[in-house]
Amino acid sequence: MAGTVSSTSVSRPPSYYIRQRLLRNKPAMAGLAIIVLAVLVALGGYAFMPDSTPNANNGLVQVQKKAPGFSTAILKLARPEAMVPDVNPIAFVLYGRPAAYSELPVESVSFRGDSLYVQPLRSNNALADQLRVFAMAEVLAEPAQYNSPEAMAAAIRQEHLEERTFWLGTDKAGRDVLSRLILGTRISLGIGFVAVLISLVIGITVGATGGYFGGWVDKVMIFLMTVVWSVPSIMLVIAISLALDSKGVWVAFVAVGLTMWVEVARVVRGQILSLKEKTYIEAAQVLGVSQFKIIFNHLLPNIIGPLIVIATANFASAILVEAGLSFLGLGVQPPAPSWGMMVNEGFQLIGARAGLYLVLLPSICISLLVLAFNLLGNGLRDAYDPKIPLANV
Known part of the structure; x- marks a missing residue:
């Protein structure tokens, strides 16, 4: 019939198809559910804990x-x-x-x-x-x-x-393990969030600057990325801790963030090198649009997808790095609970029955949260891939 519009001809924005691909990815949605639950537990904090004393330190x-x-x-x-x-x-x-x-x-x-x-x-x-x-x-x-x-x-x-x-036993100081695991969720997510935020700010700045301007500027940025990339993360964190003459929560936040920006910078630089040759960028340059506006208004909005994917991957990496640092005594300091520090306490009691639980329980928490972010990251990567078909939408 004349004037009838076929359902197949309806035009939808790309965000619609990205959302549909993500919603149909069951592992990614399972990972998202775990992350949302962890965020709620972290935000509620002491309201959910059997031991609501500061740092759950009632031994x-x-x-x-x-x-x-x-x-x-x-x-x-x-x-x-x-x-x-x-x-x-x-x-x-x-x-x-x-x-x-x-x-x-x-x-x-x-x-x-x-x-x-x-x-x-x-x-x-x-x-x-x-x-x-x-x-x-x-x-x-x-x-x-x-x-x-x-x-x-x-x-x-x-x-x-x-x-x-x-419910989950007690540690060597007689403190409630369940309460300390709940509070450890806040520390792990907090360090992951701050570390990812720092890595995005530095990585986007370095990568966008080198990729857009090219020439000697790009060479300097590549040299900076190569130097930081060649230093092991733990060594860099130790150096930052010594430079700041402190070992605490905020030092761990900053140190982990400063070790993760190189991956972001490399992705941003590669995307900018590809996009800056597009016709709409040349048109903006001809019209006299400032370089700052071209980068932040025309280039960066077009690489949001890859940035979201790498941010989720870096979130998982930040949680692992923080757990490793706390296990070594270089991250969060007592009495604040950290999953890595709890694993260390259980390791010191290895051979005793309590040592098994103190190692196993925080290790499960670390593994579940890292797995959740990896599943979500994989789902986002597939969702932003236009080559993956989306049938019956």
């Missing part, structure tokens, strides 16, 4: 090196109000909250008059601790509001005695 000597699923009763002893500062919800999610109680793992408790008799939990390879006696008023935060020993005993049973399960 209990009596529960050192326990296997996953270990449970024990915990007696919570109230601290003075001056030792427990008020923390707003945003600060809590970002930095945690100091513990309002000092905690004591116990095997049994009993009440006699106004006293509380406690048998502490036996620690590893140690005899049972001596029976301890507390005045019930010492345990309660506001003992004045209770008018009898029976009322204080009931309040202690209800509010100060807790059955706690360490």
Whole structure:
């Protein structure tokens, strides 16, 4: 019929086909789901952690090196109000909250008059601790509001005695492994994000400058890339740490980022060399458009696809580099938890049952997150390839 438009003649933008190819790539979508879950866990941080103290650093000597699923009763002893500062919800999610109680793992408790008799939990390879006696008023935060020993005993049973399960066990300092793994997600993703951001800024600047201007400028940029490329990443990170005279989270962020920009620069340079010969670039030059605008308004927008693909690959590499540095003691420093540092702690306990879990659990987290970014990167590479057919769209 005249005036009828065939469905096959509908024109769609390239982004539509890129999105459809990506959505149909099941491994890539599985990787994206893992990444989204990791991001949510990292953003929630302390809100999801059983141990919400800063750096999940609440260690209990009596529960050192326990296997996953270990449970024990915990007696919570109230601290003075001056030792427990008020923390707003945003600060809590970002930095945690100091513990309002000092905690004591116990095997049994009993009440006699106004006293509380406690048998502490036996620690590893140690005899049972001596029976301890507390005045019930010492345990309660506001003992004045209770008018009898029976009322204080009931309040202690209800509010100060807790059955706690360490779902993934504890480390050599008696800290909850699950909480430290959750917080380690934030550190790994944070270092990956900052490292990729730094590598993109430096790589795009160096690659675009060399590729567009050519000549001696390109030779200088190639020489700079070759020199950095020839230095092992770990050696470069050590040099940066020594130069900054520090070993901490932000030094690790910057150091990892400064070791990864060469790949970005090489890709950008190659793409710019190809695109700058196009007719629309010559037309922009004839019209007197500034070189800065040509690079950032006409060249770089046309290489977004390759940049996204290499950014995902660099994200995975940054996580591995950070884990390796932390394992060697050159990255994130204690007490901040890092997956690489947790592997190192487990390695030191190798041969013990707890050492197996401390090595295996963070290693699984590292592998899953790196695999997720690699799957997503492969999916993005295929999605941006116009040679791959997209049927029935």
